[in-house]
Amino acid sequence: MKKNILVGQSGGPTAVINSSLYGVIDGWMTHSHMMGTVYGMVNGVEGFLSGNYVDLLDTLSSEDLQLLKQTPAAYLGSCRFKLPEHLDASVYGLLFEKFKALDIGICLYIGGNDSMDTVDKLSRCAKLLHEDIVFIGVPKTIDNDLPVTDHTPGYGSAAKYVASTVREISLDAAVYQKPAVTIVELMGRHAGWVTAASCLARRFPEDNPLLIYMPEVPFEMERFFKDLEEALAKQPNVVVCVSEGIQDRSGRLICEYSNEAQVDNFGHKMLTGCGKLLESYVRNRFQVKVRSVELNVNQRCSGLLASGRDVEEAVEAGRTAVKLGLLGETGKMVTFKRRIGAGYKVEYGATDVGNVCNKEKKFPVEWITENHRDIRPEFLSYGLPLIQGEVKHVTEHGLPRYISRE
Amino acid sequence: MKKNILVGQSGGPTAVINSSLYGVIDGWMTHSHMMGTVYGMVNGVEGFLSGNYVDLLDTLSSEDLQLLKQTPAAYLGSCRFKLPEHLDASVYGLLFEKFKALDIGICLYIGGNDSMDTVDKLSRCAKLLHEDIVFIGVPKTIDNDLPVTDHTPGYGSAAKYVASTVREISLDAAVYQKPAVTIVELMGRHAGWVTAASCLARRFPEDNPLLIYMPEVPFEMERFFKDLEEALAKQPNVVVCVSEGIQDRSGRLICEYSNEAQVDNFGHKMLTGCGKLLESYVRNRFQVKVRSVELNVNQRCSGLLASGRDVEEAVEAGRTAVKLGLLGETGKMVTFKRRIGAGYKVEYGATDVGNVCNKEKKFPVEWITENHRDIRPEFLSYGLPLIQGEVKHVTEHGLPRYISRE
The missing domain is CATH 3.40.50.460 (Phosphofructokinase domain)
Incomplete structure (x- = not known):
């Protein structure tokens, strides 16, 4: 049985959404002896619906992969597209046909709240249709407003x-x-x-x-x-x-x-x-x-001013999603749990995507000063570890080398 | 005879105006066995007039000096102040009194067109008054609009x-x-x-x-x-x-x-x-x-995205100004001459400040496409060498360390 993996990017760009894409490809290449390929949806589920996808293992050289890791915005293109609430054969039927045609076993979607709604709907639909395909979400948003996870790549x-x-x-x-x-x-x-x-x-x-x-x-x-x-x-x-x-x-x-x-x-x-x-x-x-x-x-x-730690964690989030998919998990989003104790350390886990989608994690009001004009010191120990480390960029002619699809 | 050097910054901030200040201090320390110190005008000639200055050799440790080199904006503070056209004892008299009180032999002013007007007036006034003090301008502007020089630090x-x-x-x-x-x-x-x-x-x-x-x-x-x-x-x-x-x-x-x-x-x-x-x-x-x-x-x-070459050249412009001052030159501005031939190379020279002050070097119209909506390739060979190289920043807690006066 030969199964391929499919990955899409959705929602607003970030400095590290491509680092997660790199993590997915890298994770697939190290983990899987299944010989399947990695397909990328072009412009998310919306583009995929209209037949737009690319074979990433075919397209990207190993040098390209290194550039992908440092390139901001969304290599695969993005969309803002909400799947219908009710079973709509013209959308879901078409999507699962396309999944089958490409022999997809795992579908990963890198995005924020709205994108997790897509993961939620697709995984529920797959169960309903008894389709042998799993859906995992990879968190991404500069807004840092996804619940359950300690923080979100991009922030x-x-x-x-x-x-x-x-x-x-x-x-x-x-x-x-x-x-x-x-x-x-x-x-x-x-x-x-x-x-x-x-x-x-x-x-x-x-x-x-x-x-x-x-x-x-x-x-x-x-x-x-x-x-x-x-x-x-x-x-x-x-x-x-x-x-x-x-x-x-x-x-x-x-x-x-x-x-x-x-x-x-x-x-x-x-x-x-x-x-x-x-x-x-x-x-x-x-x-x-x-x-x-x-x-x-x-x-x-800004790829140039990206946080080194953020890039590493975004890569790891992509790799973790591959692992979860290979384990047969579905309807989950990768989460970050900060370990208590001396020094910053993060554990990668998963949560039901229903706990995340269409919900917002606001900044804690307790971390805002009572006079409403400043941030309390408690935020420092939360925020400082997330901005550590610089990224050493591959440059050309004095500017960072970034990769594009075309 | 003990003589000190005085330096000021004027006009809008740039990423490298402090690199030139570093170059002045460094140049003075290497070149001079005169044991004099480096005074800094605080907020340019305007602040200096109201008695605001600082002994830089006293204030800055060698670690501080390295930070100064990478700190953007203007460490000494700046001003937008035009000296009067006619001899005005309340201004010029006061200034030269203050120069004398601090035993200043060389006064350097880092700035753009308007600042070179200050250098021009002060050097002419010194000649008139037979004062033993020389004035040299160090070019600085992101606008790159100073005549005579190939380009300007900051651009x-x-x-x-x-x-x-x-x-x-x-x-x-x-x-x-x-x-x-x-x-x-x-x-x-x-x-x-x-x-x-x-x-x-x-x-x-x-x-x-x-x-x-x-x-x-x-x-x-x-x-x-x-x-x-x-x-x-x-x-x-x-x-x-x-x-x-x-x-x-x-x-x-x-x-x-x-x-x-x-x-x-x-x-x-x-x-x-x-x-x-x-x-x-x-x-x-x-x-x-x-x-x-x-x-x-x-x-x-933006110090973080500064051009490595720009920083080096700004330092060298500061050092060159010290050399010119020690040679007894006055009423000059440091200039850059690009050497013709393979590879980018710059020679440091000087021009009468009168050739520069209150004049503007516009972008050559020949380098704009005829349809007025693009830049012609000729600009590439001019511009590309100027953006080469990155600056390796000293950081703390994931952010660049920058130095302030207070």
């Missing part, structure tokens, strides 16, 4: 990017004598994990960022002005980090405060983040120089 | 940051199947050198960024729409790089197209860059997903 790199970049922005902000406020807007609409990482930028107590605002607790404009006034009294250059998802007590997003009036002179609506909005509020309230910086997509796709 | 690192970041953004942009446009706004209001560096991001012909718009040639909205239409016909994911300073045929900045209407619902004026503006124009014109990314201050202050 460590995003956290490292944010911490080091905010450290550099703080140095940049400090060069002039005149009072100035720099507002940095960070990713994570519902969960503040990425924003919290900005506190790791501090080199000493009272170092910037002096203020950090999270989406898990209400943001009050007047209180923010007071916080800022206090901070400016302490030092002339204040760096403020805010989550893109900060909201007021009524649950209204701060970035929505200006939606109505945001039109250009052709009447086009302009979209503005909360950083830009706070910039204008501060400029009008305080007589200081203000600027805002939106770190934007580089938070999730 | 190579900014170019490397832009090239590698745009490469990563292009990977991020390519993960979904649906047509999408990503607009990246880059620094350089008058000169497009930094924007041009985005073409180095390409890994193969027809790789993103497909379109690059420079401030040296007029930007026409309708032509841009046509360019974009063509690009989208070729591939679904198009990355466009634009200089913040693109302007139309009449000289009006594109970012000013929306000034009037940019108010939030409290009537506050919102400032918007041309990237954000083009984003809204494209969204309304094309039925595609659009986003804009402003690379912002990290272009100039």
Whole structure:
């Protein structure tokens, strides 16, 4: 019996989703004497449905594999596609036909909450149809909002990017004598994990960022002005980090405060983040120089500033998924359990994907200071181990070598 | 006769302005048996005028010096201060008193066009007053817009940051199947050198960024729409790089197209860059997903992605300034001359600061394609050597160690 393995990537890009793909291929090559190949869905389950896939063992040389490990974003392409809730022959029937045609025994899906929903549905459908195929999820998201697992591949790199970049922005902000406020807007609409990482930028107590605002607790404009006034009294250059998802007590997003009036002179609506909005509020309230910086997509796709540990763990998550599949497990997601004791150590396990999909793990409110403007030290021992280690990149002409499908 | 050296930093931060400061200190320590010290102006000539300076040999250990070399922004703090055109005793008199009080024989100023104006005025004033002190400028600007010199320390690192970041953004942009446009706004209001560096991001012909718009040639909205239409016909994911300073045929900045209407619902004026503006124009014109990314201050202050060659050359520029000062030269700026021949090699020289100050070296129009939407290959052999080499950083807790004055 010859069985192949199929792997897909889904949801937003991260710095290490390809490291997990590498882990899957590497795990399959070491573990299996089954001679099957590794197929990759192109553009996730959506692309696969329309017949788009690639034979990865055929396509990738061993040199390519090393490059894959260091390449950010999603080599296989991604999708945002929700499988139907009810059995729909045109979708599920077609999918399982395609699985059979390629002789797939194991299907792995690398993604976040929504992607785990796909794993859940496919594994339940396989049981219903008595199909001999198992489905395993490999966690991935910079948001770090998957339940059960201690953390998620992608987060460590995003956290490292944010911490080091905010450290550099703080140095940049400090060069002039005149009072100035720099507002940095960070990713994570519902969960503040990425924003919290900005506190790791501090080199000493009272170092910037002096203020950090999270989406898990209400943001009050007047209180923010007071916080800022206090901070400016302490030092002339204040760096403020805010989550893109900060909201007021009524649950209204701060970035929505200006939606109505945001039109250009052709009447086009302009979209503005909360950083830009706070910039204008501060400029009008305080007589200081203000600027805002939106770190934007580089938070999730910077391979150059990736965390070495995150890359290693992402690889291991891919390998673990292969092992679970070979053991015949299905409907599971790979999890990380942090071992208690001296030194950081992680154990790889699994949980029923139903415990994860469509659920969110928010940043613990207990780790936010009572005045809602900073992160408590408890987060440091959680976050610091995740940003350790650098990646030594293969370069060409002074730039990192990255691999693409075409 | 005991003479000391004084050094200041001025203008916007770069990744390597502190490398030049390191070069000054290192150069002074190796070259001089004069036993004098190195004083640093705090916040440039403006801070120095109000009595703010520091003894650098006293303050910095040899370990600190190594950290200084890798720390971005401006260790000594900066200023934007123009010395008066006419002899003003309250300024020049005070300054030369202070020089005398500290027994300064050489004064070095690290900065761009405006800072060279300071060097020019001080050296002319010293001659007039028969003061025994020389003034040398050390070039610094990410804009690369100083005349005479082949290039300027700070540019190579900014170019490397832009090239590698745009490469990563292009990977991020390519993960979904649906047509999408990503607009990246880059620094350089008058000169497009930094924007041009985005073409180095390409890994193969027809790789993103497909379109690059420079401030040296007029930007026409309708032509841009046509360019974009063509690009989208070729591939679904198009990355466009634009200089913040693109302007139309009449000289009006594109970012000013929306000034009037940019108010939030409290009537506050919102400032918007041309990237954000083009984003809204494209969204309304094309039925595609659009986003804009402003690379912002990290272009100039990313120590982590600095060019190794840029750091070395910045150090050497500092050392060269010390040598020139010890030779009794004054009113000069250190220059780089690229040697013709196989392999990249630079010679350090000097030019009268009057040839540089208040002048701008624009990006050569001959290096922009005739259709005004790309950079010609001639730029590659100019730009590529400047982004070579990485910096091995001293780290702590997974982040680069950077040094501050306080």
